Amino acid sequence: MPAFDLAVTTRRELNAALHALPANTNETHWHVANPEGAHALAAGVNAPVTIEIDGHAGYYCAGMNQLATVIVNGNVGVGVAENMMSGRVHVKGDASQAAGATAHGGLLVIDGNASARCGISMKGVDIVVKGSIGPMSAFMAQAGNLVVLGDAGEALGDSLYETRIFVRGAVKSLGADCIEKELRPEHEEILTKLLLDAGVEGVSPQEFRRYGSARGLYNFHVDNASAY
Amino acid sequence: MCGIVGLFLKDPALEPDLGRLLADMLVVMTDRGPDSAGFAVYGGGDAGHLKVTVRGPRLDEVEDALAGIARAVRRDTHLVLSFAVSLEEQVRGWLALHRPDLVVTGSGQRIELYKEVGLPRQVADRFALPAMAGTHGIGHTRMATESAVTTDGAHPFSTGRDQCLVHNGSLSNHRSLRRRLEREGLSFVTDNDSEVAAGYISWRLREGDSLTTALEAGLEDLDGFYTFVIGTENGFAVMRDPISCKPAVMAETDRYVAFGSEYRALVGLPGIEQARIFEPEPAHAYVWERN
Numbered sequence: 321m322p323a324f325d326l327a328v329t330t331r332r333e334l335n336a337a338l339h340a341l342p343a344n345t346n347e348t349h350w351h352v353a354n355p356e357g358a359h360a361l362a363a364g365v366n367a368p369v370t371i372e373i374d375g376h377a378g379y380y381c382a383g384m385n386q387l388a389t390v391i392v393n394g395n396v397g398v399g400v401a402e403n404m405m406s407g408r409v410h411v412k413g414d415a416s417q418a419a420g421a422t423a424h425g426g427l428l429v430i431d432g433n434a435s436a437r438c439g440i441s442m443k444g445v446d447i448v449v450k451g452s453i454g455p456m457s458a459f460m461a462q463a464g465n466l467v468v469l470g471d472a473g474e475a476l477g478d479s480l481y482e483t484r485i486f487v488r489g490a491v492k493s494l495g496a497d498c499i500e501k502e503l504r505p506e507h508e509e510i511l512t513k514l515l516l517d518a519g520v521e522g523v524s525p526q527e528f529r530r531y532g533s534a535r536g537l538y539n540f541h542v543d544n545a546s547a548y
Numbered sequence: 549m550c551g552i553v554g555l556f557l558k559d560p561a562l563e564p565d566l567g568r569l570l571a572d573m574l575v576v577m578t579d580r581g582p583d584s585a586g587f588a589v590y591g592g593g594d595a596g597h598l599k600v601t602v603r604g605p606r607l608d609e610v611e612d613a614l615a616g617i618a619r620a621v622r623r624d625t626h627l628v629l630s631f632a633v634s635l636e637e638q639v640r641g642w643l644a645l646h647r648p649d650l651v652v653t654g655s656g657q658r659i660e661l662y663k664e665v666g667l668p669r670q671v672a673d674r675f676a677l678p679a680m681a682g683t684h685g686i687g688h689t690r691m692a693t694e695s696a697v698t699t700d701g702a703h704p705f706s707t708g709r710d711q712c713l714v715h716n717g718s719l720s721n722h723r724s725l726r727r728r729l730e731r732e733g734l735s736f737v738t739d740n741d742s743e744v745a746a747g748y749i750s751w752r753l754r755e756g757d758s759l760t761t762a763l764e765a766g767l768e769d770l771d772g773f774y775t776f777v778i779g780t781e782n783g784f785a786v787m788r789d790p791i792s793c794k795p796a797v798m799a800e801t802d803r804y805v806a807f808g809s810e811y812r813a814l815v816g817l818p819g820i821e822q823a824r825i826f827e828p829e830p831a832h833a834y835v836w837e838r839n
Contacts, residue, residue, distance in 0.1 A: 357812035376811050376825075395825060397811060398795060416827060417792065435827045436792050455830060456791065 322347050327354040331361060341367040343387075357397065362390050365407075379416075382409045385426060401428045404445055417454070420447045423464070429518045436473070439466045442483055448518035458485055459495065467514050469523065477531055485531040486511055488523070499534045550716045551577025551689040551809045552703075554777040555817075556784035556836050559803035560683075562818070567680030571672040573806070573813045574687040578668045580809055581689025584702040585671040586663025588712040588779055591682040593658035598636055600629045601661045602643065603699070604650035613646065614639060624674040626653065626662050651700070651737065656710030657781055658682075663702035683838065684784050686777045686807075688714040695740065705743040707734065708750035710781035715742035716794045716809060717773035725769065745770060749778060763787045763833035777807050783837040792830035799823040805836050 324334045334352060341347065350371040355361055359378035362371045365388040373381070376394035385404040392400075395413035404423040411419075414432035421437070423445030433451035437459060444463040452470030459475075461483035471489035478495020484507065485498075494500075503526070511525035553573040557563055567589060574585060593599055602610065607627040611620040618631040618639055631639055643650060654661030662675045668689045672678065688703035695701050704712040719725075722741035725748060730736070734747045748769065752762035759778070763785060773793040778785040786807055788796055799806045799814045801823045808814045811825070828834050 356815045357810060378810060378812055395811065397797075414825070414827075416795070416797070436830065454792075454827075 321349045321351055323351040323353065325353045326356065326358060331358050335360065335363065338362060338365045338367070338369075338371065338388075341365075341369060343367055345369060355394070359397070362388070365390070368407075376413070385409060395432070400430075401426070401445070404428065414451070415449075419449075420445050423447075427514075427517055433470070439464075439483070442466065446514055446517075448514055448520070450518075450520065452489065455492070456495070458483055458498075461485075465510060465514060467511065467518075467528070469520065477533070479537055480531075480533040482533060484510070486528040487531065488528050491529075491531070494531065497534050497537045498531055501530045501532045503528065503530045549580050549691045549693070550703075551580030551813070552687070552714045552716050552775065552777050552807070553577060553809070553813050554684070554686040554714070554779070554784060554786070554807040556684040556805045557682075557803065558805070562803055563683060564681045566682040566685055567676075568678040569817060570680075570685045570687055571677040572816045573808060574668045574672055574677075574689060576813045576815070577687075577689040577809060581691045582667055583692050583697045584663065584665040584690045584699065585668035585688065586661070586690075586702040586704055586714075587672075587675075587677060587685055587687035588654060588659055588661040588704045588706065589677070589680050589682040589685040590658045590710070590779060590781065591660060591680060593630075593656075595657060596633060597630050597657070598633050598655060599658065599660060600631075600639065600655040601653045601659075602627050602629065602647075602650045603653050603663075604647070606647075610643075610647060610650070614642060623662065623676060625664060626675065628660050654704075654706035654712060656706075659706065659710045659712060659779070659781070661704060661706055661712060663699055663704070665697055665699050665702065684779060686712060686714050686779050686784075693718070700738045701740055703742060704779075705738075705740070705746040707736075707743065707747040708753060710779075711746070711750050711753065712779045713742065713746035713749060714777050715745055716775045717789065719745060719770055719772035719774065721771040741772070745774065745776065753780075759783050759785050759835045759837070760833045763835070767831055775809070782839075783835060785836070786828050786834040787832070788828055788830050790831040792827075796828050797825065798828055798834075799825050 352373045355375045357378045363383040366386040368387045370389040373392045378397040380399045382390040383402045385407045389408045391410045397416045401409040402421040404426045406425045411430045415434040417436045419434045419438045420428045422441045424443045428447045430449045436454035438453040438457040440459045442461045448467045455473035458477045462481040468487045472491045474492045475495035477498030508525040618629040621628045703714040706712040719741040722744040775794040
């Protein structure tokens with residue numbers, strides 16, 4: 321198992337080694353010690369390997385991830401898994417702002433809380449937050465699912481497109497064009513699968529409420545012309 | 549971009565280490581602000597004496613001229629003058645008459661305030677920050693975006709006795725706010741927007757606000773992006789704008805409250821592994837005060 325101690329080796333050496341991995345590598349389990357909040361750890365990985373980070377990571381951890389599983393035994397800074405394409409990112413602690421921003425695919429699991437703008441402009445990623453999310457989450461979110469076991473902050477789903485938002489706790493307020501929608505069987509199916517994938521037990525899909533776009537901002541209304 | 553840090557000690561046993569801990573936090577934030585750096589430390593002092601930090605050239609001359617009435621401690625380009633409160637008019641009068649070129653960076657019972665152009669490590673070492681003791685301190689590393697790289701533009705800003713502020717962000721209504729504050733009798737040394745924010749808080753405190761209500765009033769009156777860290781003689785406060793545009797992370801233990809623009813800045817603090825790590829909420833005034 322390759323091990324990197326960032327107290328000894330540089331982050332650039334770590335990332336260069338990860339970027340050099342071929343798809344059929346036998347070095348499938350990587351271990352990173354002493355991250356001390358460094359930025360861009362395991363960003364841009366494109367190989368089916370597992371990278372375990374022991375401690376807190378800084379900004380853009382596992383950004384642009386493809387295929388890899390990145391596990392952080394700690395908190396992460398701004399933009400964890402931003403623009404992830406596939407794979408899995410699991411944060412055992414809390415996440416800072418813009419978790420999963422613009423991500424197209426894969427699964428982001430956050431065991432703790434995520435702060436402001438979680439899932440901003442998400443484009444197909446699935447995000448499961450076991451705690452609560454901060455204000456302005458899922459702003460302009462386009463596709464994918466955002467599942468929150470705790471509460472959501474102000475202006476949830478402002479200017480939302482087609483992302484589905486599921487919240488189990490309280491929602492402080494909904495953003496423009498975001499409304500509560502009926503939780504139908506097909507949504508319960510999506511929830512059941514995501515909860516299972518995220519390792520959540522003892523929580524029923526019926527405990528969630530679904531929010532989505534009222535689709536009122538999709539087209540320009542001539543009646544609003546005077547507003548510009 | 550800028551880096552800001554702050555450390556407020558609850559455990560007196562850590563006071564001899566304040567400067568060392570703060571210096572390390574400041575240096576980690578070099579990536580966010582390599583142009584200049586500054587810091588304020590709340591060290592020793594008593595109610596009968598005033599400490600005035602001045603910055604400028606030919607400080608020996610000041611030391612000699614005021615030798616009879618003020619004790620002077622020289623640190624590189626700064627001089628801290630300590631004297632009985634009753635002599636304030638005399639000292640300030642001498643400075644105004646003989647050395648109008650000097651800048652008073654801060655004054656109060658306990659505050660000392662230093663700032664210079666250069667890498668944070670160099671600035672910390674020039675003023676021997678690691679050896680300073682105190683109860684709390686705040687610091688700033690600057691990456692100038694809207695005005696020149698000058699010592700005047702470096703933070704912290706002090707606009708009232710034992711008060712200081714560091715700011716990450718930019719204010720858009722600082723011109724109009726400055727005029728309003730000038731009508732209220734405040735004066736400003738620089739054209740910097742952050743100095744206006746400091747002046748605003750000083751004005752609110754002067755008008756009888758608590759640190760909490762002063763900051764809450766600021767949510768209405770300050771337009772722009774900001775994360776502020778503020779020091780007073782016995783207090784330490786943090787506030788972020790309503791959309792939390794600028795980063796902030798805090799750590800609290802039984803021994804201290806610490807602020808950093810990024811978690812990295814907090815890594816070297818004692819017992820950080822057990823600390824409660826959290827991000828301050830937007831539009832919420834966080835205040836800690838010593839009794």
